[in-house]
Amino acid sequence: MYTTTVIIGAGHSGLSMSRRLTERSIEHVVLERGEVANSWRKERWDSLRLLTPNWHSHLPGMRYPGNDLDGFMGMPELVEFIDSYAAAIDAPVHTQTTVTRVAVSSSGFQVTTDRGEWDCTALVIASGAANIADVPSVSSAVPNSIEMFTPLTYRSPDRLGKGGVLVVGASATGIQLADEIHRSGRPVTIAVGEHVRLPRTYRGRDIFWWMDAAGVLDERHDEVDDLVRARHVPSPQLIGTPEHRSLDLNLLAQLGVKVVGRLGSVKDGVAQFSGGLANTCRLADLKMNRLLNRFDDWVVDENIDVVEPPHRFEPTSVPSAPTVEIDLRRDGIGTIVWATGYRPDYSWLDVPVVDRKGRIRHHGGIVRDAPGMYVLGETLLRTRRSSYIAGADQDTCELANHLYEHLDGHEAGSRDPGAHHGMS
Numbered sequence: 001m002y003t004t005t006v007i008i009g010a011g012h013s014g015l016s017m018s019r020r021l022t023e024r025s026i027e028h029v030v031l032e033r034g035e036v037a038n039s040w041r042k043e044r045w046d047s048l049r050l051l052t053p054n055w056h057s058h059l060p061g062m063r064y065p066g067n068d069l070d071g072f073m074g075m076p077e078l079v080e081f082i083d084s085y086a087a088a089i090d091a092p093v094h095t096q097t098t099v100t101r102v103a104v105s106s107s108g109f110q111v112t113t114d115r116g117e118w119d120c121t122a123l124v125i126a127s128g129a130a131n132i133a134d135v136p137s138v139s140s141a142v143p144n145s146i147e148m149f150t151p152l153t154y155r156s157p158d159r160l161g162k163g164g165v166l167v168v169g170a171s172a173t174g175i176q177l178a179d180e181i182h183r184s185g186r187p188v189t190i191a192v193g194e195h196v197r198l199p200r201t202y203r204g205r206d207i208f209w210w211m212d213a214a215g216v217l218d219e220r221h222d223e224v225d226d227l228v229r230a231r232h233v234p235s236p237q238l239i240g241t242p243e244h245r246s247l248d249l250n251l252l253a254q255l256g257v258k259v260v261g262r263l264g265s266v267k268d269g270v271a272q273f274s275g276g277l278a279n280t281c282r283l284a285d286l287k288m289n290r291l292l293n294r295f296d297d298w299v300v301d302e303n304i305d306v307v308e309p310p311h312r313f314e315p316t317s318v319p320s321a322p323t324v325e326i327d328l329r330r331d332g333i334g335t336i337v338w339a340t341g342y343r344p345d346y347s348w349l350d351v352p353v354v355d356r357k358g359r360i361r362h363h364g365g366i367v368r369d370a371p372g373m374y375v376l377g378e379t380l381l382r383t384r385r386s387s388y389i390a391g392a393d394q395d396t397c398e399l400a401n402h403l404y405e406h407l408d409g410h411e412a413g414s415r416d417p418g419a420h421h422g423m424s
């Protein structure tokens with residue numbers, strides 16, 4: 001079968017691109033291995049709510065439809081939002097269709113699925129940036145008696161076995177899971193590496209209001225100093241709750257969670273943690289304060305009406321001699337949760353555009369080594385907003401324009417252009 005463009009993935013990114021292509025009368029299909037919004041249906045824990053406020057989650061042509069603009073969607077509500085978007089834009093989604101191979105072909109790309117083959121001139125990869133839990137190799141040294149989970153397999157505390165829990169990683173996922181598991185009555189230890197500390201609210205406004213209004217989320221991929229590093233910055237320590245509460249290491253420690261440094265190794269059942277916890281936390285505090293300074297300067301420069309005066313949060317309090325070793329069995333650790341990040345799965349991509357770390361080489365979503373190929377949904381793809389649902393709006397607009405021009409060029413070079421795509 002031939003279609004002008006194949007989009008892989010019916011998450012919010014793939015659907016937003018579908019809407020952009022429909023606007024430009026570009027014939028396309030969206031191939032989805034599960035259902036619409038599959039990742040949010042199948043790969044998230046039960047209690048998860050977005051950490052971005054509802055007003056922030058908009059898609060091309062659709063705003064959050066509910067009344068709770070300042071609230072945070074849970075998974076059922078988010079799935080309904082994305083489902084209703086797919087219906088509203090009449091996206092040509094083929095569900096239960098898994099892409100197993102993509103190769104270069106004479107027309108552009110050949111897409112093989114478990115339900116047939118497609119040829120296309122342009123390809124949009126919107127298969128998600130969090131398909132695989134990025135578990136460090138040290139996990140292989142963990143004693144067999146300890147049960148291990150990742151954020152993709154963890155659902156709720158009541159499914160964990162007996163004993164204490166070690167959560168490795170203190171970004172959004174790690175601190176949320178440490179909090180939830182601790183509240184279920186289990187002793188929790190959290191191993192903390194590099195992290196981004198942010199308060200939920202500052203001077204009476206949600207932190208996303210600040211980042212949005214002060215232009216932080218508009219910083220472009222070609223403007224940041226060290227793009228590779230910026231794309232690997234962990235997700236911020238935030239949680240979305242009806243109470244709009246902050247969640248950081250101080251709060252976890254006050255609740256009774258044991259805070260230790262980065263997990264370095266496991267040998268003979270003994271986990272060793274970095275002694276540099278104080279430095280790691282100091283750096284995170286410094287960066288948070290730098291960002292708050294930027295907001296305060298912006299308020300003054302732009303004469304913005306913010307009632308509450310500037311203030312600073314308590315520095316992260318770290319034990320003077322943090323624990324650097326835990327004998328996992330002797331200390332009763334029954335479970336480890338690896339909250340150590342995610343990575344995409346491009347194992348089906350048979351085009352040499354993937355780097356050694358398994359990431360597609362692209363320039364703002366344009367895969368220059370394979371003209372006509374685009375990628376969506378990655379961290380800082382085009383702007384800092386790209387890391388969030390809201391980023392798809394602008395990203396897909398800009399990339400759809402590029403794709404349109406690519407098709408135009410392709411059409412000019414082909415003998416029978418009308419046969420290749422449905423642009424009128």
Ligand SMILES: Cc1cc2nc3c(=O)[nH]c(=O)nc-3n(C[C@H](O)[C@H](O)[C@H](O)COP(=O)(O)OP(=O)(O)OC[C@H]3O[C@@H](n4cnc5c(N)ncnc54)[C@H](O)[C@@H]3O)c2cc1C
Nearest residue numbers: 009011012013033038039050051052099127128377388389
């Ligand atoms: C735990 C977590 C919490 C997050 N919280 C927030 C938040 O609060 N706010 C926010 O704005 N963003 C948040 N994000 C970030 C971001 O919005 C998500 O990563 C988002 O899911 C990306 O959307 P997407 O459409 O690009 O990918 P996905 O939603 O992952 O969609 C990709 C789709 O592609 C399909 N697919 C994959 N491989 C194939 C294949 N081979 N063949 C066919 N189909 C395939 C999948 O089934 C899936 O439906 C969070 C991410 C995670 C992991």
